[in-house]
Amino acid sequence: MKKILHAQYFIITLVFALTTAAKAQEGLSKPSTQINFIENSWTDALKQAARQNKYIFVDAYASWCGPCKMLKATTFKNNKVADFYNDNFVNVAIDMEKGQGPALAAEWGLQAYPTMIIFTSKGKPVSGTVGYIRPNDLIKFGKQALNK
Numbered sequence: 099m100k101k102i103l104h105a106q107y108f109i110i111t112l113v114f115a116l117t118t119a120a121k122a123q124e125g126l127s128k129p130s131t132q133i134n135f136i137e138n139s140w141t142d143a144l145k146q147a148a149r150q151n152k153y154i155f156v157d158a159y160a161s162w163c164g165p166c167k168m169l170k171a172t173t174f175k176n177n178k179v180a181d182f183y184n185d186n187f188v189n190v191a192i193d194m195e196k197g198q199g200p201a202l203a204a205e206w207g208l209q210a211y212p213t214m215i216i217f218t219s220k221g222k223p224v225s226g227t228v229g230y231i232r233p234n235d236l237i238k239f240g241k242q243a244l245n246k
Contacts, residue, residue, distance in 0.1 A: 132175045135191040143190035147219035155187040158213040165230040166212040176233040216243035
């Protein structure tokens, strides 16, 4: 009886260890599942873009904005979108009603949210779009900006 209990304990421990190891490995190799944004710092985005020689993707939003929340919950979490934007851009999300937001909204002439703008690494606007956008359309938007 003791041998059976020891064998069962060994098997349970082994299965647990293998499952834990497999989940750890999966976590290491799993691609990003959302766009990685710098939060509320246009200055940091400009510095990083200059260092990496990349364009900047700006998500200009307001905390009360329904379509902004939909973007964050859906489009920005799409694997293809995340991979494309994380590989090709420095991404920054800016609450346009806090910190640098109001001054940038005035400088950029923003009138509605969400507004997404792509800038060169030096901060020159290349392309923009307003409103909710589906994953495939956001990828097209980014590709068009890179080709300008």
